[in-house]
Amino acid sequence: MNPAKRQSDIINRIRQKDFVTVNELSKTLNISKETIRRDLTELARKGLVQKVHGGASLPAVAGEGPFRERMGKNAAAKIKIAEAAAELISPGETILIDTGSTTLYFAEKLTLIPKLTVVTNSTQIAKTISSEPSYSKVFLLGGEFYGDNRQTIGSIAIEQLKSFRAHHAILTIGALDTRTGIMDYSIEEAQLARAMVDQAESLTILVDSSKFNKIASFEVCNLSRITNLVCDIPPSAELKTELMKAKINIIVANL
Template sequence: MRVQDRQSRIVAEIRAHEKATVEHLADLLGASRETIRRDLTELENQGKVQKFHGGAMLPRGFGEGAFQQRMGENVAAKVQIAKTAANLFKPGETLFVDTGSTTLYFAEQLAGVKGLNIITNSTDIAQVISARGNSYAYLLGGSFGYDNRQTVGSLTVAQIEGFRAHHAVLTVGALDAVAGAADFDLEESQVAKAMIGRAGSVTVLADHSKFGAMASFGVCALEGIDRLVCDLAPPADLGRALGAAGAEVVITEGSE
């Protein structure tokens, strides 16, 4: 197993259970305890975990409350979506990336790509990108939310207007054949709309739990989506609507 893949699985396991022992991780991944200890040291240096004697846990202040819960949901699907999506972008491009559990997994994969400009309202995403030193991270200011560790509001939207990006990479709360993409939070939907307005193309990252869900605040119609990266094929009605809207559907490798 590659070092990056092993460390991604370590982070996912700790996020799902809030902490894990060296012994458990070694057995889970078929690696030596010394290898796991080295991995945990490197992950701590990147700010992804906090070590304690015999294991590691989430960093203090990271992903508490509802956001931490979302980080532990559909982890395998989100990681696979993140890996697939990260291969769709190339050095020299500028990306808007909004706050979300799937986009945070995406940022961890994207951190290995050199020469990108990442504009985000997520402090965690900015930290992940800047920690590797391969790309530039630009953190948008605004009203700060502790749970999601993000900035939102009129100041954030105004700063987005000062940028132009090749792509907007967004996670959404719901994706529907009629209503399109939507979010559960008004201010998050406003940030997403602003990013769409200043980007050349829009890529949505969504696991299958978002298909047919209902969220109150619209982000964009299906015609506004250039590409959907998902873990499973959308239901027939949504698939037809995406095709009619001209959206490319990218299903992760190994999915049916």
């Protein structure tokens, strides 16, 4: 196992449990304790974990409030969705990524793909991409900073986004149904998502099944704009029929 993949697995284990011991990581990942300790030292240097006696936990600066709770919720499914989505990306491509717990997992998988250009409004995603020697470029959109989600939003971010063209837009969503398509609960996040859709050749949605057949306040785009939908559980027969009519590639991540 290469170091980047190994360290990604370590971070995922910590997120699922908040704290893990060196012994537990060694047994679970079948890696020596010495290697685990070296990896934790490196991850702590990057600010991705906090070393404590006998193990590691999430760093306080990256783990406060509701966003930390979303990172830990349904983590196993989100990790598998991220892994499946990363297989759609090729070296050298340009990718637009919005803020979300699943897209942060996805960004960690992107560190294994070289020479990407990543454009995002998430400071956490920008930090993740830039912390690994994958020879990728990352552009962080400016604008009003929203502290809980560690993201920029608003007209400045959207105007800067118009300077880019991308192979892929990778988005998380608030809800999805057959009538409206993709929706979000925040008008600012919906506006930025629409701008990303407009600037990309393809659109991939990362969604867990809890978002299916739900309604949120603000429309992002209809089903016809979606290229790929990556989910943890297959959609219901009715929803699947409409997705297939829209010629959407449905990818169910293996849990």
